Amino acid sequence: MSVHNSDIKRVTTHQLQEMKNRGEKISMLTAYDYSMAKILDMAGVDVLLVGDSASNVMAGNETTLPITLDQMIYHAQSVVRAIKRAFVVVDLPFGSYQGNSRQALESAIRIMKESGAHSVKLEGGAEVREGIERVLTAGVPVMGHLGLTPQSIYKFGTYTVRAKEEEEAEKLISDAKILEECGCYAIVLEKIPSQLAKRVAEEVSIPIIGIGAGPHVDGQVLVVHDMLGITQEFQPRFLRQYANVGQVMKEAAEAYIKDVKDQNFPSDKESY
Structure with a gap:
């Protein structure tokens, strides 16, 4: 059944809260580029996270620290252009908000204005409270991130x-x-014991989205390159690999290389 654009209902923070209230789990994946975001949006994912994990999977850095605000905005713009339904969250990168609430506000505003995303995410609890409150005064929705940051x-x-x-x-x-008190609409919990995550999901009323936090939370998030098997070397316990796309891509490239070397590509039919 094809869905007309006018029939597509965008996911909002309000809908995410309603999903928690009625016990419907929230699906969330990362995306960093137009083509991938378009596929994930068409698949029906609820939330797309333009994660600072782009530093690892897109740029090959060892940590998330090197990625800049400008680079995050570039990735976010690419994702926003692709989506019709999903709610888009963008990570505030390292150094763009810590210890300076005014800088946090300016970074968040740049992301929202320049990318058209719907929300920002930042790491930390009490120590970033002032920054979160300041970002919220500008009407920018904030997702928190606790546990492994x-x-x-x-x-x-x-x-x-x-x-x-x-x-x-x-x-x-x-x-x-x-x-929750500050006004965050959701929190990501990363790599914490399942029973602790369950306690958090029960004791706060906003949606809790887990990555390596067990099944008793309100939703799950994975890095799309890990879930698809594009990043072959990263296989933590919490990861379920849904496909081996990396292997498919490698085999396709090998077949192409062979056809070029053997002069099987292009054929007469593929020539003008």
């Missing part, structure tokens, strides 16, 4: 599961409540 990789020193200790678990719950 990749922009703090050098502080943690490792990508292992967070909040296994009681003290860190209590801080995470307290931070989630602070983010």
Whole structure:
């Protein structure tokens, strides 16, 4: 059944909240370019995250730290041009909001104005409260991010599961409540114990979206290149690979190379 553009209902923060209220799980994937975003939007994904993970999967950096605000805006513009339905969230990159609420506001406004995205996401709890509140005063929706916060990789020193200790678990719950109080419309929880994520989802009323946070949250997010098997070397426990697209692409390239070398491509039919 084809859907006319006029029939497509855009996903909003209000709808995400309603989904949590009625127990419908939220689907979220990353996207960084027009072609991929178009496919994911047509598939019916609820939320597309223009993640600072673009630093890893698109640019080949070891961490998310090097990506700039200008680069995030470029990726966001590409994704926004592709979508008809999905809600688009853009990561504020490292160095564009920490410790300076005015800078947080300016970064968020640039993303919204220059890309046409619907929301921003930033990492941290109590320590970024002022920045979140300032961004919200401009009417920009904010998604929080707790647990493993990749922009703090050098502080943690490792990508292992967070909040296994009681003290860190209590801080995470307290931070989630602070983010809700501030006015965040949703929170991503990354790599934390399943039962702790369940507690957070029960104790705050806004949607909780997990990545490596177990099944008891309100939605799930994965990096699309990991989920599709394009990034072959990254296989954490929380990842389910839904296809081996990397292998398909490699085989297609090998077949093309062989046909070119053997003078099988182009054929007469493929020539003018």
